[in-house]
Amino acid sequence: MRLRATVAAVSGALALSALALPAAHAADGSSYRAAALQAAAHHTSGKAAFAATSAPIGDLKVSFSDFKITKAIKVGTTNKISTTVTYKLTHGADVDINSDAFATGPLIYRGSDQNPENIQGGNNPATCVETSATTATCKGPIDINPRETDADLKLYNSQAGTWHGAAIALDFDSEKTAVQFGLGTTLVQRNSTLTVNAAPEPVKKGKTLTVTGKLSRANWEDHKYHGYTGQSVKLQFRKKGSSTYTTLKTVKSDSTGALKTTTKATVDGYYRFSFAGTTTTPAVSAAGDFVDVK
Structure with missing residues (x-):
């Protein structure tokens, strides 16, 4: 698996440094995307199956539900494709989702929770609106580039078909993360x-x-x-x-x-x-x- 190989090749210190970005950069697109995808890949490496419980993984007290995504994403050969996902975020009382250090966003992945072939996310984090002291409704993008050159993010013809939904939350100050897999499905199709x-x-x-x-x-x-x-x-x-x-x-x-x-x-x-x-x-x-x- 390409993603797992990449994570395994990164030392623990370097993996942490990727998440230990300054709070001011938490909402920056490139910083968020890199940290979110690496954290998601890290949580899949060497783990047991999670699909049966669809429970959050990580040390940040956040969970996700009501994940809604389009039925199909049509990807051609040139244009970048973006689709919007909505979901509910539930968090512990000690998690400040309004902090500049906090970011969350949707993900989709091909394959199993433990061994995904590919993980795609948004170029920018989701925006969330509080509905109570510990809940919020969030809306964020999935961005797919058919011209991606990074081997871990590049689409391969064999990956067309059913993908699964996930969501991630990151606290750049505490360096804590939470990822939840098995939240839904969509088709990623060859146009x-x-x-x-x-x-x-x-x-x-x-x-x-x-x-x-x-x-x-x-x-x-x-x-x-x-x-x-x-x-x-x-x-x-x-x-x-x-x-x-x-x-x-x-x-x-x-x-x-x-x-x-x-x-x-x-x-x-x-x-x-x-x-x-x-x-x-x-x-x-x-x-x-x-x-x-x-």
Whole structure:
């Protein structure tokens, strides 16, 4: 595991120094992100399973609940992606969440609590609003960069699919932390694209139309889009003046992601391909291609 190897390579003193940042820098994006991710990785190293209890780990008296995250995060090859997470934070009476030395934020991780393949967090800490003397509602980002060069944070194609939610709190003065895993799930998916072309245009009524297209998805390792092979894709038609597509047939993408099929032209309307998606790749529909039937 890359994360565990990194943590193991850092001495105890150096690991502490990463958390022992001046309080004034606690809310600084780069400082927070580095400390949060390292602390989370540190808490996974050599630990027993936590998912069964989803209890907080660490020496800071903080726990998390009501973790809400989007169902899916679509990540392409270039643009940084950000999504917002909300959660409830419960803390001990001796924890001052309004201190400049305190920071908290959401995390997501791929794999098990004990052996995550990857952990992603926000570039900045969450903002929290107190709801009582010991509780607060918090809102913070998860930021994912498909062009990340750090080996521990880089996305790999094999990591597409289900990720789990976590949250972390850090006190930069006391150097105490708390991490809680197993708070929820989301899909981190390789973004998809789909094209369509129906020909000839125009076409005589009753004649054969050839419909072609291509289903592609992001490759996080070479930052290009490649054909998604062997996938079932629906050919759909929407009559001119209608707002509803109906499915004509289902075809499969070939070894390059290409799609090709034929259908009879009957009336003016729009043809498109539509892909239902998988856990690793989001659903996508091509923009309809209008065909004038003479």
